[in-house]
Amino acid sequence: MARPVIALDADGVLLDFHLAYAMAWQRAFGEYPRERDPQAYWPIDRWEVPRLRLFKKARFRSTFDDQFWSTVPAIDGAIEACHRLHDAGYQLVCVSALDARFEAARRDNLKNLGFPIQRVIATGHHESMRSPKADAVEAIGAEVFVDDYLPYFRGIPDAVHAALILRAPNGSPNVGIDLAWVSSSHQDLPAFVDHWLSR
Known part of the structure; x- marks a missing residue:
């Protein structure tokens, strides 16, 4: 299964x-x-x-x-949080607004840091009425989508749990009426995992 x-x-x-x-x-x-x-x-x-x-x-x-x-450092607690999700039975897929030519470098970066993530989808970045990530999230049949940039939730299917990571507040775009797209919000990935696994 x-x-x-x-x-x-x-x-x-x-x-x-x-x-x-x-x-x-x-x-x-x-x-x-x-x-x-x-x-x-x-x-x-x-x-x-x-x-x-x-x-x-x-x-x-x-x-x-x-x-x-290929050398971006991990956020504190993120690797352990991902292992908790993986051990709980989830498949993790990284969906990143990165140019496709850097997809392999991002995959190598995650692998070398010890993330239990084998698949990376680089969607590129563009500002529009629909998130560049929406098609990828839908295509892989994701149950949950976790991001820290509110505009990337535009067009995410309603059936997908949309989890917003708030992180640093000063100058954040994660405010306003568009928060209606979000199913839950959390300070960081470990906080989301605590929430998700305790349901």
């Missing part, structure tokens, strides 16, 4: 993109940035870094390569 599927976002749910961003900054410019606001939702607001233009922006973006996407 097939395991029920839980679809999990990567950055902000499984992986700490903020720390990876700071490491990418150091790689591009030789200096690890100072922290400005540990409760900032967006990395550019968390770290004390200037807005970049033209050449420097291209230089920074060039660090977001296979090496970057």
